[in-house]
Amino acid sequence: MEKDTANYKDFSLLSYHHIPGVHNIEVFERAGGYEMMKKCFGMEPDFIKEEVKASGLRGRGGAGFPTGVKWGFFSKDRSAQKYLLCNADESEPGTFKDRYLVEKNPHILIEGMIISAWALGTQKGYIYIRGEFYQQAMILEKALKEAYAKGYLGKNILGKGFDFDLYVHRGAGAYICGEETGMISSLEGKKGQPKLKPPFPAIKGYRGLPTMVNNVESLAAVPWIMRFGAAEYKKWGTEKSAGTKLFSISGDVNKPGVIEVPLGTSLKEIIEVHCGGMRNGNKLKAVVPGGSSAPVFNHDESYVVKMDYEDVAAKGSMLGSGAIIILDETRNIGDLMKWTLEFYHHESCGQCTPCREGTGWLESVFKRRDSGKASKSDIDLLDKTAASMRGQTICALADAAAMPAQGMIKSFRSELEAYIMTPTHTGKR
């Protein structure tokens, strides 16, 4: 692979990542960047939409809903005011793939968004990026300026009579803004509280107008798909989980980080080959396969699962955002549960009673443990409370708290019962 040439053969998303200075538009373009955007302006928007649909690309933020199908729900009236909203809020614990993608290569996202905007007929777009990613927001701002200067954004792009303005919008520290309707509330200058669906944002979103919300990784995959075609993209992955996926891996492995591999790659290969094996040669105990809301896999499940939407689901969890947290034999599942449940309680937006109260009840079991008042039956209480929260709320946050709790109880009940009965050391945690 040449130092300054894109490696389209092995990667779609990280094909430019080895190129020094590729965040600069000149370097990106020399390597083949923005070529597809220019070609796409010569294509019918419907053709682009069909190609994305045929590629089998699925929403990479967590839900895994087919991107092309979602695009199909969008208003086809090109003159109607509508928005393209890129979800760069990335706050599911364990996830850091979008940060890794845009901080080195902001232009791949911008190119993907311009092509998508042309296909969808949106006149304005926003990249909603979490507030903590300040430097990444600045990198995107600079890249947008470069793209404006080249005439790739703004009025009458490349003389094609198409207008598209694109801006960065920073969040301010709230997990729930990663939920698409919460994000829309936040963009509207309000608390990031989710809204009831339907109506879906594609019909009635930002400012009550049609809004297409897609994850960074989904939009950044579009230029490759258009360059080589849906059929080539589908050569990667499995029948129902096409293409490559970014995985962010952290925890007890030698080389944590972000990798791009075809969907369907075994978790064993990811750990042993891509992550350099287990830290200190320790034995693997459990894996959170798709962000903190994904039910945990035990040792045996971890070594047989393939990382695609279907196989992870068939084994009782979800692929989610592709955030893999590896825990070795020295870890206690009680700690994992406590940290997970504290998080969801803190991040509940407070609108729906089952979530606002339920996440608090779940966490309170661990507070009882701190005061030495927890009993074995509290694990049953946790399980029952979690079960009663599921499917009862406006958004999926209550489920995101309940699912991993129930998953941990299913696989590690006796360990959790022992944990809850162990008094915490005073002054230490």
Next chain:
Amino acid sequence: MSSHSNTHVSHSQGAPFKFTAENLAKYEELLTRYDDVESALLPVLHLVQEQNRWLPIEAIEYVSELMKIPEISIKEVISFYDMFYDIPVARNMVHVCTNITCSMFGGREIYQGLLKHFDTDYLTPTRDGRISLQKMECLGACEMAPCMRINNDYVGPVDLVSAIHKLEELP
């Protein structure tokens, strides 16, 4: 959701607030990005904090007047987001991640250790006004666990000793 306001009283800084000429120009530019004024509220509050570090009642009144948004709506927004501060904070804001991967590698002990070393509490500025510490949910940098943010920059992995060392260097 925000755990830092345990009172609904907005705090005064005892002096009026207004944007500098430079920030007023930035404000005008921000408005051009949106199809309505309300949508610019989050970026405008970020801009106020860039100038003033926190959001006293005087700043809320100023923004309310400037953007024609009711004060109560602005207060609601401030209380919802962890990165908007309605109490005075120090010159340097330090975020310590206490989520899963960072906690696996001692993030919580680092946070407690820093509070103890600097003899302070959640967000309370150190006596010299140099540092405010805030424990945060997943910062999205788990490969550098345990990690923290010092002002706008990520650092990690850190341990308590190296974290103290980095914070002692702050102006």
